[in-house]
Amino acid sequence: MLLAIDCGNTNTVFSIWDGTSFLCTLRTSTHHARTADAYFTWYSTLVKHYGIKADITDVIISSTVPRVVFNLRVFADRFFGCRPLVVGKPECLLPHAPRVDPGTQVGPDRVVNSTGAYDRHGGDLIVVDFGTATTFDVVAHDGAYVGGAIAPGVNLSLEALHTAAAALPHVDVTKPPKVIGTNTVDCMQSGVFWGYVGLVHGICDSIRAEYDRPMRIIGTGGLAPLFAQGEMLFDFIEDDLTIHGLTVIHEFNKKAETT
Ligand SMILES: Nc1ncnc2c1ncn2[C@@H]1O[C@H](COP(=O)(O)OP(=O)(O)OP(=O)(O)O)[C@@H](O)[C@H]1O
Ligand SMILES: CC(C)(CO)[C@@H](O)C(=O)NCCC(=O)O
Numbered sequence: 001m002l003l004a005i006d007c008g009n010t011n012t013v014f015s016i017w018d019g020t021s022f023l024c025t026l027r028t029s030t031h032h033a034r035t036a037d038a039y040f041t042w043y044s045t046l047v048k049h050y051g052i053k054a055d056i057t058d059v060i061i062s063s064t065v066p067r068v069v070f071n072l073r074v075f076a077d078r079f080f081g082c083r084p085l086v087v088g089k090p091e092c093l094l095p096h097a098p099r100v101d102p103g104t105q106v107g108p109d110r111v112v113n114s115t116g117a118y119d120r121h122g123g124d125l126i127v128v129d130f131g132t133a134t135t136f137d138v139v140a141h142d143g144a145y146v147g148g149a150i151a152p153g154v155n156l157s158l159e160a161l162h163t164a165a166a167a168l169p170h171v172d173v174t175k176p177p178k179v180i181g182t183n184t185v186d187c188m189q190s191g192v193f194w195g196y197v198g199l200v201h202g203i204c205d206s207i208r209a210e211y212d213r214p215m216r217i218i219g220t221g222g223l224a225p226l227f228a229q230g231e232m233l234f235d236f237i238e239d240d241l242t243i244h245g246l247t248v249i250h251e252f253n254k255k256a257e258t259t
């Protein structure tokens with residue numbers, strides 16, 4: 001069985017894939033100081049809680065935080081006796097190499113999202129991921145990541161408002177009842193919610209104008225469903241795109257090993 005690990009700047013997701021379906025998905029905050037033993041304590045407690053019989057033989061990791069990879073490697077080696085595949089390392093083969101400026105280190109999550117989206121939908125896509133950053137990944141007709149855009153994440157923007165302005169409270173993102181807010185919280189939520197709706201529309205329209213073929217748009221990340229509410233931003237919404245992409249890359253490497 002495969003343990004797929006998606007480490008973002010805010011959250012880390014572990015998902016167990018038995019080759020047909022995901023047995024469980026576990027989420028924790030990302031901390032570079034978390035040790036291999038701490039990962040295992042957390043992991044084994046939850047796996048036991050859910051009554052899952054997981055015989056992990058393989059581990060694949062995508063990490064936007066380079067420092068966490070060391071402890072995750074130790075975790076894989078110590079508890080599952082395996083050498084993990086790490087997306088972005090030379091030994092981890094990709095079905096489609098990114099086509100970007102020389103020397104660019106594309107975020108592994110963006111490469112993995114592109115792979116997962118291409119596997120499900122074919123090429124000519126824009127993948128919009130609402131994580132710590134809001135990223136736009138352009139997937140070419142052949143499945144390669146060929147660029148995109150990086151904007152501040154939704155929660156980051158709300159946090160920045162609260163941090164920089166003494167009179168602005170901490171608020172959670174939600175769709176406000178109206179655009180014209182009549183109290184501080186509604187005004188902040190309006191600015192961020194409608195601001196991001198406009199940002200996603202604007203960037204996707206501009207990408208489409210710059211790209212020479214029709215494109216479909218896929219929304220992913222925890223906040224995609226919120227932004228999709230009645231706004232016609234996406235052709236598809238997928239909550240497991242990054243983890244799915246990891247299973248595709250793992251499969252690709254397994255096949256390459258045996259041929
Ligand atoms: N299934 C879900 N339903 C509702 N909210 C969710 C869900 N998954 C995540 N969230 C929330 O949505 C936000 C975005 O989650 P997501 O996992 O896409 O990115 P993140 O973990 O914030 O960022 P990163 O992946 O960069 O660490 C988070 O604040 C998270 O608490
Ligand atoms: C943009 C983030 C932070 C989104 O998780 C990540 O993909 C990243 O660190 N990227 C590196 C730069 C790039 O993708 O071009």
Ligand SMILES: [K+]
Binds near residue numbers: 008109129131221242
């Ligand atoms: K993510």
